Amino acid sequence: MIEKTYRPAEVEEKHYRLWEESGAFAANTDANGHPYTIMMPPPNVTGSLHMGHALTFTLQDVLIRYNRMRGKDALWQPGTDHAGIATQMVVERNLAKDGVTRHDLGRQEFIRKVWEWKAESGGTITRQLRRLGASPDWAKERFTMDEGLSKAVVKVFVQLHKQGLIYKDKRLVNWDSKLHTAISDLEVEQKEIKGSLWHFRYPIEGEEGRFITVATTRPETMLGDTGVAVHPEDERYKDLIGKFVVLPLVGRRIPIVGDEYADPATGSGAVKITPAHDFNDFEVGKRCGLEAINIMDRDARLNDAVPEAYRGLDRYEARKKVVAEIEALGLLEKIEPHTHMVPHGDRSGIAIEPWLTDQWYVDAATLAKPAIDAVEQGRTTFVPKQWENTYYDWMRNIQPWCISRQIWWGHQIPAWYGPDGAFFVEETEEAARAAAAAHYGKPVELTRDTDVLDTWFSSALWPFSTLGWPEQTPELARYYPTDVLVTGFDIIFFWVARMMMMGIHFMGDVPFRTVYIHALVRDEKGQKMSKSKGNVIDPLDLIGEYGTDALRFTLSAMAAQGRDIKLAVSRVEGYRNFATKLWNAARYCQMNGCEPVPGFAPTGLTQTVNRWIVGAVRDAGARIAEAIDGYKFNEAANAAYQFTWGTFCDWYLEFTKPILTGNDEAAKAETRATTAWVLDQILHLLHPIMPYITEELWEQLSPDRANRLISAAWPEPAADAGGAAAQAEMDWVVRLISSVRSMRSEMNVPPSAQIALMLKDPSAQTLERLATHRDLILRMGRLASVEPLDGAVPKSAVQSVLDEATVILPLEGIVDLDKERQRLTKEIDKLAGEIKKIDAKLGNEQFLAKAKEEVVAEQRDRRDEAAATRDKLQKALDMLGA
Structure with missing residues (x-):
């Protein structure tokens, strides 16, 4: 007998273990079924489950379980990312507790320590994915630093270099002066800083008493200025284009150039140009032929390219000194308070320095062209479709991709340098030595490049490297290209685009047919979750409190395309109640003798109510399948909810009570068998979203079944058999x-x-x-x-x-109808007033411009709620004939 209370914690561990031990998650390369593949976005090996993970992995698991039940050979390829900077920082912090640095250990010993940490502590995220009920083929789990993937990375680097698509160049990068490495844009977060805008006057050469005023938020970089830009059509400065200013404190002559980057309507209309320390200035410098002078070292201290008095100063110390000396010269026009966004390293927390340095680059523009064509031709489609515009926008304006990092943990770049700095890119040191000997005419000493590759480089190969490439394996032939990639919009550029480029270049086909982009999980007020706001909701806490199925159902039910999820704990509690409703319904059925009848088919039914429910479950199944196929997870969940709680529990079970307590034995037997059959259908339909409770009830309702629910077939639609008239x-x-x-x-x-x-x-x-x-x-x-x-x-x-x-x-x-009319009229008027107030706010351009996104969204939600309540009350008033 099914127990009175469902206790998730008691069944979840049991069923997961049984699923995994039985091989229920495994794909079968030799199977006859049509392959269906999803590549798991590899979470960082340092990571732990957060709400974004919970959403994306729930949706992927829904797709995998559903397609597995549809008879497909479903491969959900799992794995983790070595997360270069994040992992190195974790291990360095652990060493620091013992007063040891990585430099004390040396590179090889430090890397050995990282592998030790990975073996002991690197499995947290995969253990937590198991708690979420994720069902990937764990036997095929990969790691971006494992031997096979490392070979793929080296081969790709070498081939791209030989094809001229990887090269070395001196360009600006996001430099983290604490971690001493370049970092990607994704590892940069913009922080609002209340600072100042300093207006400096630069004297015009040869025109005594004439100055041009520039404004800057970074006075220290003026020591590296190599030009001043004005708009070519700015009448105030047209006569100055081609002339020079004398750079204060330095004495260097720098040209005044005409460039459209200078906005006549902003500040003085003139801007200082420091090509080595600002990304926009770098581009202006290239267009106008200006020199790029690097004035900082790797610690963001001023170097020997500045006057002696400034050498060795920290950038902020140098700032104070520059301002003081400019003021002493009478060249400080004014200082204004200025709030602006400053890029910071997401790991180190310090302001990022645009820094001119030698790095390795991928010619992304060349690789992007076929990746753009693939989406334009429909070989890969985005869901929702509007994300294609984001993809196009970035790909059509793509910059060279900096792939080198100045850290130790990662794929070391396969380049070796000779005595004169010439380098040799090969797959092995032996091949590099042979190439060097051929170049120099004799064997020479070689030194390997100390840099490692950007983590995104190895993860760009994920869809084919995990399947055994460069070996031509059966898995590669069967599962590439994959069916769908499920991911967040924030990594369209960093990961999706790069997988497209690499997949097409090395495999000759797109890596996935569909890219489903899900939204963000925010708090119930629509604010982004962050530790600083204290509004982070831990999915593991919710699982512990309400059960895994309740969390999975909540996330699925709220995953409407193109709409962020506003997660309230009360919603999870509500869907826990849904699980309880299902449990109680199954218990009721069992107590009333509604047990599965082997071989039962719902045909030839005599009772109208039974023919009706068979048609209703068929329709619900069709709606759920259509919704999952269309990545409308909210519609699938809501269709399952409405049928289970509404149609089945609230109506059918109530309708059939008189039959089950009556004296017509034939009607009773038919109704019991039909009830059990419908309940089984419900367990099938809910299983992709709520795997644990459905598996437990499947087992409890009929312990002798030949297979577990995870391996059962998705229900085939029942024949109509006169159901249309019964349904009506x-x-x-x-x-x-x-x-x-x-x-x-x-x-x-x-x-x-x-x-x-x-x-x-x-x-x-x-x-x-x-x-x-x-x-x-x-x-x-x-x-x-x-x-x-x-x-x-x-x-x-x-x-x-x-x-x-x-x-x-x-x-x-x-009921006193006159009193009721008065009450309803008063409530409607009150709501109309509230709606009017909100409309005034939403119609105010100043409010829309200044208010935070979540505040505007909250106002719109309030208006929708008020309008819905007003319409409901109006309907009630209309019923009274008022």
Whole structure:
């Protein structure tokens, strides 16, 4: 017997272990079934489960479980990313506790320590994914630094270099002066800083007493200025283009150039140009032929390229000194308070320095062209489609991709340097030595490049390197290209685009047919979750409190395309209640003898109510399947919820109570078998979203089944067998009872009140249905009687239309209708006033410009809620004939 209470913690560990041990998650390369593949976005090996993970891995698992049940050979390829900087920082912090640095250990010993850490502590995220119920093929788990993937990385680097698509160049990078490495844009976070805008006057050469004023937020970089830009059409400065200023404190002559980067409407209209320390200035410098002078070292201290008094100063110390000396020279025009966004390293927390340095680059523009074509031609499609525009925008304006990092943990670049700095890029040191000997005419000493590759470089190969490439394995032939990539919009550029480029270049085909982009999980007010705000919700806490299925169902039900999820704990609690409802329904069925009948097929049914539910479950299954196929997870979850809680529990189980307690044994047997069959269908349909409770009930309802639910086939639609007429009939009963309940609720009719219901102008079919189902309608509508109306509509009655008939509920002596009209009118007016206020706010351009995104969203939500309530009350007022 099913226990009274469902206890998730007691069943989740058991079922996961049994699934994994039985090989239920495994793909079968030799299978006849059509392959279906999802590549798991590899979480960082340092990571732990957060709400974004919970969303993306839940949605992927829904797709995998569903397609597995559809008979496909489903491969969900798992793995983790070595997360270069993050992992190195973790291990360095651990060493620091013992007063040791990586430099004390040396490179090889430090890397050995990282592998030790990975073996002991690197599995946290995969253990937590198991708690979430994720069902990837764990036997195929890969790691971006494992031997096979490392070989793929080296081969790709060498081939791209030999094809001229990887090269060394001196360009600006995001430099982290604490970690001493270049970092990607994804590892940079913009922070709002309240600073100052300093206005300096630069003297025009040869024009005594004439100056040009420039404004800067970084006075220290003026020591590296190599030009001043003005707009070519700015009448104030046209005569100065081609002339020079004398750079204060340095004495260097620098040209005044015409460039459209200078905005005449901003500040003085003139901007200082420091090509070695600003990304925009770097581009202006290239266009105008300006020198790039690097004035900082790797610690963001000023180097020997500046006057002696500034050498060795920290950038912020240098800032104070520059301002003081400019002021002493009388060249400080003014200082204004200025709030602006400053890039910071997400790991180190310090301001990033644009720094001119030698790095390795990929010619991304060349690789991007076929990747753009693939989406334009529809070989890969984005869902929702509007994300294609984001993809195009970035790919069509793509910059060279800096792939080198100045850290130790990662794939070391396969380049070796000779005595004169010439380098040799080969797959092995032996091959490099041979190439060097051929170049120099003799064997020479070689030194390997100390840099490692950007983590995104190895993860760009993930869709094919995990399947064994460069070996031509059966897995590669079967599972590439993959079916769908499920990911967040924030890594379209960093990961999706790069996988497209690499997949097409090395495999000759796109890496995935569909890219499903899900939204962000925010807090219930629509704010982004962050530790500083204290609004982070830990998915593991929710799992512990409400069970895994409740969290998975919540995330699925809220995953509407293109809309961020506003997660409230109350929603998870609500779906925990749904799990409880399902559990109690199964218990009720078992207690009433509704147990699965082997070989039962819902055909030839005699009871209208049974034919109706069979048709209803068929329709629900079709809606759920169509929604999952279309990546409309919210629609799938809501269809499952409405059918299970509404149609099955609230209606069918109530409708069939008289049969189960009656004396017609044939009707009883048919209804028990049908009930058990429908419950089994529900378990199938819910399983992709709620795997644990469905598996447990599957087992409890019939312990001798040949297979577990995870391996059961997705339900085939049942034949109609006269169900259409039954559905029309029972749907009429549901609508009539719902209409009565709605009128009672809107009019505040006491639950105990037994009221007479009247039907005006009913058709012959309506009268026939009424006669057949009178007892159900009376019981479930809490009615004293239900009859056709003969004569005029009584006073003090509320009315509603149902098909051709008018439903009339006389309320004389039960509800004061005049008082009810007054109450409803007052509530409607109050809501109208609130809506008017909100509309005024939302129509105010200043409010929209200044208010935070989540504040605007909250106002829109409030308006929608108020409008919905107003419309509901208006409907109630209309019923009163007001």
